[in-house]
Amino acid sequence: MLTNFQDVANQFKSFDGTAHSGHINSGGIRDLYDEKFLLWKKRRVPFIKPIPIFGNMFDVCRWETTIGEFCQSVYEKTSEPFIGFFILDEPCLLVNDLDLIKNILIKDFEYFLNRTMANNDKTDGVGSNILFLMKTPKWTNVRRKMTPAFSSGKLKLMLKLMLEGGEQLVEYLNEMTKHNRILEAREICAKFTTNTITSTSFGLEANCFNEENSPFRVVARRLYNWKMTWHAIQTTCFFLAPKLVKLFRMQFIDTFSSNFFRNVFWKTMNERMHQKLIRNDLLDILIEMRKQDEVEDVDTLEGDILVAQAAQFFIAGFETTSSTMSFALLELAQRPDIQTKLRKEITDTKKLHGSFSYESLQAMEYLENTILETLRKYPIVPFLDRRCTKRYKIPGHDLVLEKGDMIYVPTMGIHNDPNYYPNPKQFDPDRFNKRNLEKRHNMTYLPFGDGPRNCIGKRFALLNAKSGLAHLLSNYEVRICDRTEKHMKLDPRGFLLQPDKGIYLEFIKTKE
Numbered sequence: 385m386l387t388n389f390q391d392v393a394n395q396f397k398s399f400d401g402t403a404h405s406g407h408i409n410s411g412g413i414r415d416l417y418d419e420k421f422l423l424w425k426k427r428r429v430p431f432i433k434p435i436p437i438f439g440n441m442f443d444v445c446r447w448e449t450t451i452g453e454f455c456q457s458v459y460e461k462t463s464e465p466f467i468g469f470f471i472l473d474e475p476c477l478l479v480n481d482l483d484l485i486k487n488i489l490i491k492d493f494e495y496f497l498n499r500t501m502a503n504n505d506k507t508d509g510v511g512s513n514i515l516f517l518m519k520t521p522k523w524t525n526v527r528r529k530m531t532p533a534f535s536s537g538k539l540k541l542m543l544k545l546m547l548e549g550g551e552q553l554v555e556y557l558n559e560m561t562k563h564n565r566i567l568e569a570r571e572i573c574a575k576f577t578t579n580t581i582t583s584t585s586f587g588l589e590a591n592c593f594n595e596e597n598s599p600f601r602v603v604a605r606r607l608y609n610w611k612m613t614w615h616a617i618q619t620t621c622f623f624l625a626p627k628l629v630k631l632f633r634m635q636f637i638d639t640f641s642s643n644f645f646r647n648v649f650w651k652t653m654n655e656r657m658h659q660k661l662i663r664n665d666l667l668d669i670l671i672e673m674r675k676q677d678e679v680e681d682v683d684t685l686e687g688d689i690l691v692a693q694a695a696q697f698f699i700a701g702f703e704t705t706s707s708t709m710s711f712a713l714l715e716l717a718q719r720p721d722i723q724t725k726l727r728k729e730i731t732d733t734k735k736l737h738g739s740f741s742y743e744s745l746q747a748m749e750y751l752e753n754t755i756l757e758t759l760r761k762y763p764i765v766p767f768l769d770r771r772c773t774k775r776y777k778i779p780g781h782d783l784v785l786e787k788g789d790m791i792y793v794p795t796m797g798i799h800n801d802p803n804y805y806p807n808p809k810q811f812d813p814d815r816f817n818k819r820n821l822e823k824r825h826n827m828t829y830l831p832f833g834d835g836p837r838n839c840i841g842k843r844f845a846l847l848n849a850k851s852g853l854a855h856l857l858s859n860y861e862v863r864i865c866d867r868t869e870k871h872m873k874l875d876p877r878g879f880l881l882q883p884d885k886g887i888y889l890e891f892i893k894t895k896e
């Protein structure tokens with residue numbers, strides 16, 4: 385129970401001079417906002433003083449900072465289990481306590497079925513049908529149908545396509561380093577993941593290493609290009625201003641990209657069914673699923689829902705995985721000792737197993753820990769969010785959440801908390817060895833979220849990143865160079881954690 389309300393108030397007085405104890409200066413805030421802005425005070429929850437129109441999102445709206453960084457800064461300035469803030473005029477609760485987070489994500493999931501993001505099915509046929517944006521009850525059905533596509537058996541079959549991508553990556557580096565050893569790691573990793581994800585989802589060759597403007601790479605660049613201002617505004621609104629999304633008929637996936645995905649999907653699907661080809665990719669799984677649904681005479685996925693399931697591999701998968709790989713390369717370039725140890729594990733394990741395979745990649749524990757530590761330091765999705773879907777009393781506190789209330793979890797704050805990760809700026813894969821893992825609460829690590837709404841592609845992403853890094857590091861050493869940014873700044877326009885500029889590194893062929 386929040387008995388020390390005034391203490392909390394005092395603590396927050398120093399919070400950029402804007403934090404508040406719970407009483408609002410009516411002179412400072414227009415009447416229009418009074419009712420909503422008084423909500424946390426009425427519920428006796430400490431909160432950060434909002435300003436009209438923007439609530440606490442002034443800096444986020446003018447792209448000075450990201451929601452992830454905002455949540456982190458609030459987390460770092462309070463020891464309260466939860467604290468109120470406002471996204472424009474909407475009250476939100478930032479939950480910091482690990483047991484409460486566990487309740488919301490896992491134990492009491494039935495009260496928090498959806499994310500807070502907008503969903504506009506009127507004009508956003510593909511975007512509104514990806515699982516990330518979908519709401520219950522539609523989400524429940526599609527998630528259940530899509531889960532088997534990510535089973536170990538299916539992943540093993542898809543790995544062959546990922547390994548081919550790894551070989552293409554090395555060939556590309558061999559060619560590029562003949563001319564210049566300084567290369568931009570983000571673009572290289574994005575080419576790799578665009579190739580492997582196109583191959584595993586749409587069953588096609590994206591050809592990004594040979595064709596600078598391959599159609600898949602062009603669409604991929606559009607999806608995460610926040611320099612396109614209207615695109616950045618629309619995406620920001622999906623997170624911050626759902627009402628504007630409906631009003632201005634905004635799209636999460638623009639018409640050009642949606643049409644591209646529809647055309648490619650139906651063309652390939654029809655060819656595949658006609659020629660009865662088997663490629664062990666997502667299309668095969670979707671064809672099989674439809675056949676099975678026909679036999680069992682149950683509703684099957686149709687139209688844009690089906691297209692969206694292939695497109696979401698691409699949308700949710702290529703940028704997240706490629707950013708993880710390029711952040712890992714940056715850290716390894718700064719820590720040659722870790723890089724050497726990792727390369728030894730990769731080459732020794734490959735020798736032992738005879739090749740890169742599902743089994744050999746699974747056996748590379750230090751590689752796995754390097755990727756996990758990368759995602760600790762750089763959680764690509766830096767916060768989690770849920771919308772309360774029915775009245776919920778927070779256990780151990782007086783607070784009752786109402787249907788519609790928005791909950792945020794400060795992933796980046798937790799991942800950088802020295803109480804859980806001593807010296808958090810230091811990159812240390814050993815934080816994830818078994819002994820150290822057992823010491824921590826499992827909610828201290830949330831790069832893929834948790835509970836029934838966690839990342840469905842987690843194991844796929846880890847396998848793809850492992851394959852890419854194993855190929856690259858067994859053939860190349862990466863070093864920092866004059867063009868490597870000393871203090872990397874994050875791109876404040878995106879909702880994912882992305883560097884504002886490129887990651888330039890020197891790639892040197894290893895002797896073996």
Ligand code: HEM
Nearest residue numbers: 515516697700701704765831832833834837838839841845
């Ligand atoms: C390193 C790479 C990745 C990271 C860090 C990542 C992270 C996340 C996070 C944090 C969430 C939200 C989880 C939650 O709210 O509890 C999420 C959701 C999701 N991810 Fe990933 N992801 C990655 C790769 C992928 C890949 C490769 C795919 C598909 C092949 C994918 C598909 C999805 C989908 C569909 C959702 C929404 C799930 C739902 O609402 O049911 N992700 N991801």
